[in-house]
Amino acid sequence: MTQYTVINKRAPRLDAPDKSTGRAKYVDDMTLPGMLFGALLQSPLAHARILNIDVSKAKRLPGVKAVVTAEDAGLIKYGVSPARYDETLFCHEKVRYVGDEIAAVAAVDLETALEAISLIKVDYEELPAVFTPEEAMAQGAPVIHEEYPGNVCAEVHQEFGDVEAAFQDCDLIRTDRFVNKRQDAAFLEPNGCIADYDRFGNLTLYTSTQVPHYVQRTVAMVLKLPVGRVRVIKPYVGGGFGPKAAANPMELAACLLSKKIGRPVKMNYSREQVFLFSRARHQFVHTLTTGVKKDGTIMALKNECYLEGGAYASFGIATVYYAGSLLAAPYRLANMKYDGYRVYTNKPACGAQRGHGGVAARAAWEQQLDAIAEELGMDPIEFRLKNVMSAGDITCNDLNMSSFGMKDCIEAVKKGSGWSEKKGKMPKGKGIGMACGFFVSGAGYPIYRSDTYHATVTVKLSEDGGTATVYTGAAEIGQGSDTTMALIAAEALGVRYEDVRVASGDTEYGIDLGAYSSRTTLMTGHATKEAAESVKRQVLQVLGDRLKVPVDQMDIKNGYIVFKGETPDFSSIRTAYIKEHRGWTDNPDEEPLTFREAARLAYLEKGTIVGTGKYKPGKLGGKYKGAAVGTSPAYGCSAQVAEVSVDMETGKVSVERVTDAHDCGFAINRTSVEGQMEGSVSMGLGEALLEEVKFDEKGNILNANLAEYKIPTCLDMPNVKSLIVESNEPNGPFGAKEVGEGAIMPTIPAILNAVYDAIGVRINELPLTPERVYMAIRRKKGKQ
Numbered sequence: 034m035t036q037y038t039v040i041n042k043r044a045p046r047l048d049a050p051d052k053s054t055g056r057a058k059y060v061d062d063m064t065l066p067g068m069l070f071g072a073l074l075q076s077p078l079a080h081a082r083i084l085n086i087d088v089s090k091a092k093r094l095p096g097v098k099a100v101v102t103a104e105d106a107g108l109i110k111y112g113v114s115p116a117r118y119d120e121t122l123f124c125h126e127k128v129r130y131v132g133d134e135i136a137a138v139a140a141v142d143l144e145t146a147l148e149a150i151s152l153i154k155v156d157y158e159e160l161p162a163v164f165t166p167e168e169a170m171a172q173g174a175p176v177i178h179e180e181y182p183g184n185v186c187a188e189v190h191q192e193f194g195d196v197e198a199a200f201q202d203c204d205l206i207r208t209d210r211f212v213n214k215r216q217d218a219a220f221l222e223p224n225g226c227i228a229d230y231d232r233f234g235n236l237t238l239y240t241s242t243q244v245p246h247y248v249q250r251t252v253a254m255v256l257k258l259p260v261g262r263v264r265v266i267k268p269y270v271g272g273g274f275g276p277k278a279a280a281n282p283m284e285l286a287a288c289l290l291s292k293k294i295g296r297p298v299k300m301n302y303s304r305e306q307v308f309l310f311s312r313a314r315h316q317f318v319h320t321l322t323t324g325v326k327k328d329g330t331i332m333a334l335k336n337e338c339y340l341e342g343g344a345y346a347s348f349g350i351a352t353v354y355y356a357g358s359l360l361a362a363p364y365r366l367a368n369m370k371y372d373g374y375r376v377y378t379n380k381p382a383c384g385a386q387r388g389h390g391g392v393a394a395r396a397a398w399e400q401q402l403d404a405i406a407e408e409l410g411m412d413p414i415e416f417r418l419k420n421v422m423s424a425g426d427i428t429c430n431d432l433n434m435s436s437f438g439m440k441d442c443i444e445a446v447k448k449g450s451g452w453s454e455k456k457g458k459m460p461k462g463k464g465i466g467m468a469c470g471f472f473v474s475g476a477g478y479p480i481y482r483s484d485t486y487h488a489t490v491t492v493k494l495s496e497d498g499g500t501a502t503v504y505t506g507a508a509e510i511g512q513g514s515d516t517t518m519a520l521i522a523a524e525a526l527g528v529r530y531e532d533v534r535v536a537s538g539d540t541e542y543g544i545d546l547g548a549y550s551s552r553t554t555l556m557t558g559h560a561t562k563e564a565a566e567s568v569k570r571q572v573l574q575v576l577g578d579r580l581k582v583p584v585d586q587m588d589i590k591n592g593y594i595v596f597k598g599e600t601p602d603f604s605s606i607r608t609a610y611i612k613e614h615r616g617w618t619d620n621p622d623e624e625p626l627t628f629r630e631a632a633r634l635a636y637l638e639k640g641t642i643v644g645t646g647k648y649k650p651g652k653l654g655g656k657y658k659g660a661a662v663g664t665s666p667a668y669g670c671s672a673q674v675a676e677v678s679v680d681m682e683t684g685k686v687s688v689e690r691v692t693d694a695h696d697c698g699f700a701i702n703r704t705s706v707e708g709q710m711e712g713s714v715s716m717g718l719g720e721a722l723l724e725e726v727k728f729d730e731k732g733n734i735l736n737a738n739l740a741e742y743k744i745p746t747c748l749d750m751p752n753v754k755s756l757i758v759e760s761n762e763p764n765g766p767f768g769a770k771e772v773g774e775g776a777i778m779p780t781i782p783a784i785l786n787a788v789y790d791a792i793g794v795r796i797n798e799l800p801l802t803p804e805r806v807y808m809a810i811r812r813k814k815g816k817q
Contacts, residue, residue: 038591039524040767043704046516047535048269048509057269060225060241061301068227069098071287071300072146074136074153075309076128079379079732080162080175083127083135083155090152091138096145099293100153102136106289109255113279113384115481117186117346119178122255122285127160129177129344130379131732132309137286139298162379162732166318166339169376177344177377184377186342187350189357189659193429194368199333203324207405211321211397213799214725215341216314217307218386219744222271224310225301228287236292237264240284243273243508244547247480249540251280252288267538270510274716275386276312277510278549279347283310308726308737312384315352315375316341317393321401329411329419331402333368336360338394340375340383347384349375351662355390358663360398361428363439363471363670364420369429379732385549387716388472388777396799399468399782404795412456413467413786414447421469424760431655435667436770438696438760439469442672445756450674450692459790462681466786470671470778474698474762474771475552477653477664486647487552489543490560492522492568494642497614498632501526501568502534506545507557509537512773513705514553518561520701521766525565527589528628551771554701555667558766560646567644572628575635579606594626606630650764666764669775671695673714675751675783679791684807686722686788688751691780695755698762698770707755709772714753717780719744722801 051057088100103125110118124133136153140146163169169177169184177184200206226240236258242248245265253260270277283300291298302310322335338356342349357371388395406416422428424437446467447453455465479485491504503522509515519533526533536542545557569589576594577584580601588595594603603626610630611620621627635642654664676690693710700706723743727735736742761768781799789795794809 037524039530040520040701041699041703044516044520044530044702046513046705047519048515059222059269059271060227060239063227063239063268065227065229065297068297068299069139069141069294070143070146071137071139071290071298072143072150073134073283073286074150076124076131076133076135078128078157078159079131080160080177081128081157082160083124084158085156086136087154088136091149094145094149094152096141097138097149098141099139099290100136100149101286101289101293105293111251111255111280112346113348113480114346114350117350120345122282122289130381132306132381133344134282134286137290139290139294164378164380164728164732166341166374166376166378169378177379181377185374186346186377187353187375189353189371189373191357191657191659192370196333196335196368196370199368200324203332204327205405205408206322206324207401207408208320208322209397209401209404209797211319211393211400211797213317213393213396213720215316215383216386216720216724217311217726217742218274218276218313219739219742220272220274223302223304223307224277224281224283226284226287227297227299228291229297230288230291230295232295235262235264236288237266238284238288239266239268241270241277242267243277243510243549244279245506245508245538245540246544246546248280248284252285255285256288256292265540267508270508273510273548275389275549276384278385278547279312281310304739305737308734309381311343311381312347314386314392315383317356319394319397321397323401323405325405325409327409329409329416331364331366331420334360334366335370336394338373340373341378341380342375343378343380343382345382347382348389349383352385352390354659354662356394358430359391359471360394361430361432362434362668363422363437363469364417365422365426367429380728387713388774389550391472392720392777392781395470395778396781396785399779400785400795403466403786403789414443414452417469418443430663431660432663432668435764436698436760436762437668437670438758439670441758442670442694442696443469445694445758446672446674446692449694449754449756452674462679462791464679464787464789464791465674465676466783466788466790467672467674468779468782468786470775472669472771472775472778473550473663473665474555474667474669474765475665476550477650477666478661479546486544486649488545488557488560488648490557490564490646491543492526492564492644494568494632494636496636496641498629498636500532500534501528501565502536503561504542505535505537505557505561506540506543507537507553508545508548510548512548512709513702514548514557516705517554517701518557521558521561522565524767525562526569528592532592551669551773551775554769554771555765556648558769559648562766563646564644567646568642571639571642571644572631572635575638576631579634589628592628594628594631606634667698667762667770669696669771671776671779673779673783675787677784677787677791679788679806681792681810684803684805684810686801686806688718688784690752692754693756693776694758695772695776696758696760697772698765699759699768700757701767701769703757706757706772710755710776711753713776714780715745715750717777718749718784721781721784721799725800
């Protein structure tokens with residue numbers, strides 16, 4: 034195995050000092066000269082026709098600089114997927130959920146802006162509203178978008194193989210229904226931004242986002258500006274998890290206000306507005322039918338799914354595809370049928386959240402597979418090992434497993450958890466369960482139809498050769514991508530990690546599609562590696578010409594030039610370098626030729642040394658409708674074992690231990706990989722036990738705060754044993770692939786299966802609140 038000097042070790046994160054000392058600047062920490070403050074007017078009704086908007090009193094309030102409505106913004110439609118652009122910046126005919134944006138104000142301070150909002154008078158004609166897929170799809174239901182009668186935003190009908198024929202050959206067929214609940218991403222930093230339109234017609238937007246590139250495009254389109262006139266800069270971001278992966282109305286409103294006034298405008302969502310904007314996890318209702326042979330061979334899967342999507346499409350057209358396509362692995366499955374419906378309702382729009390589209394489907398199926406294994410009298414782990422895919426396999430829907438350590442993950446958690454010693458031997462109220470997961474390493478295609486590169490990166494050497502700077506548009510949102518790019522660049526260039534700087538999250542630095550679909554390590558990492566290797570070649574070429582040594586007879590390791598043959602006389606290079614740096618205390622002396630000496634020589638010969646890199650996947654997937662969704666240059670996989678304790682008198686579930694194995698291809702930074710695995714367990718734990726956005730009968734959110742919307746704290750976290758599996762992905766930089774999202778996939782079903790092991794009742798609805806678990810225990814006792 035290749036020995037590396039920088040990667041595959043434990044490195045401190047680049048952003049750790051700033052974040053731990055309070056020096057990190059988030060959007061709300063920023064102030065620009067002449068800055069104004071903005072606020073939004075949002076609908077108090079879930080569905081209503083707008084009869085009139087009167088802004089006269091708001092405009093007359095002292096300190097108000099501008100008031101804008103749809104009349105000012107225009108009616109250009111936008112959204113996430115061009116196939117479902119269904120939003121305008123402000124509502125112009127009707128509102129579609131509580132929180133829909135109607136107007137915005139800019140004023141000298143936030144208090145004045147909020148007072149002005151209260152002075153805007155809107156006359157409504159309230160309309161009937163629908164809040165569930167059943168209500169929305171019922172005959173005669175009110176139509177939310179006239180373009181979509183029946184309120185079906187998107188539907189998918191796919192079949193691979195012949196499911197009904199396969200069922201005829203099955204010895205056991207089982208059908209189960211599974212329901213999750215809407216979640217909020219609960220990132221600690223609410224969305225915020227500052228828009229600054231200058232006198233030259235250039236717009237700079239500082240915003241808490243995962244996707245500077247996509248925000249840039251949307252702002253340019255909606256405000257009718259050339260893309261080159263719009264610059265998006267991402268400061269430090271306090272979490273994203275998916276809902277910050279597209280432009281939001283606040284960003285667009287701030288840009289419009291700044292353009293109108295010619296001064297910077299700051300806007301922030303309150304915590305309640307974060308919930309109202311939502312774009313987080315859908316509610317899914319899955320009905321799964323699985324057929325198997327008596328020896329445990331999985332023969333066929335039929336999957337019907339309804340997604341409650343809220344008032345706008347957002348990522349929904351992709352979500353409804355993912356809810357089907359991601360069940361094609363990690364098990365060999367020749368026959369799969371999927372019917373999915375993403376339904377509009379009069380609630381806030383749902384979008385993408387960690388494990389986009391696949392978390393509920395995975396929970397439903399992994400729970401059902403455990404039930405099937407029990408009916409067959411098979412151990413759940415042995416049942417999965419019998420069916421697991423391997424590297425080189427291709428799924429029924431044309432997803433290519435170019436590397437796939439699923440078997441290794443299962444065996445790792447079996448051993449690491451002591452499964453064989455515990456399964457079937459635990460006392461009442463104690464349980465152990467396992468599950469597997471599978472996810473993409475970056476979406477195979479951009480959100481808009483284009484042959485664009487998914488990432489471009491520039492690496493530039495300082496003129497003295499001592500520092501390399503990586504310039505990338507990639508979004509560091511807390512997941513550690515800046516650190517990963519620094520490590521990749523250092524290894525590829527042959528210098529120390531501490532000699533690499535990273536400048537990121539700015540659309541001026543290059544194209545990067547953003548932090549979503551677990552894409553950054555593989556895709557931006559590829560571009561970073563290529564850019565660093567270009568710099569290395571340039572330096573060695575100049576050095577080789579000077580020393581009359583072929584480039585292939587030299588290398589750079591740990592900041593030194595390594596000669597494969599006899600070391601040539603480089604004294605003239607060192608003498609010149611020392612003369613240039615008279616007075617420096619760290620000049621090289623008797624050591625080998627240093628990279629900085631060679632890099633300085635290259636600068637003197639060629640000028641500033643700059644390397645560029647780029648990445649986009651090759652042709653992926655099949656030719657059927659929707660084949661692009663689910664394609665990826667690589668796939669991650671994972672397995673988890675959860676151990677729980679259930680209080681049989683109250684129904685309270687405590688997760689005590691999780692053993693977690695994830696195939697990340699190759700760990701660039703082992704500490705970061707473990708951190709992502711543990712973070713996924715935390716989010717999965719919350720979705721399994723606690724999280725649900727609740728509404729009243731009028732569509733108002735009842736728990737739009739972090740006091741009543743419960744998420745796990747450090748006191749709720751189990752002990753997590755993280756086991757890194759490396760399958761050496763051929764399409765990844767140094768063999769690396771995803772860990773950011775795929776690691777959440779097994780958490781919920783592993784907990785569900787452990788709870789069943791503890792109480793003897795399968796619960797098919799989330800979250801596992803004490804009330805729900807207690808009532809399940811009572812129903813079982815009643816039957817007995």
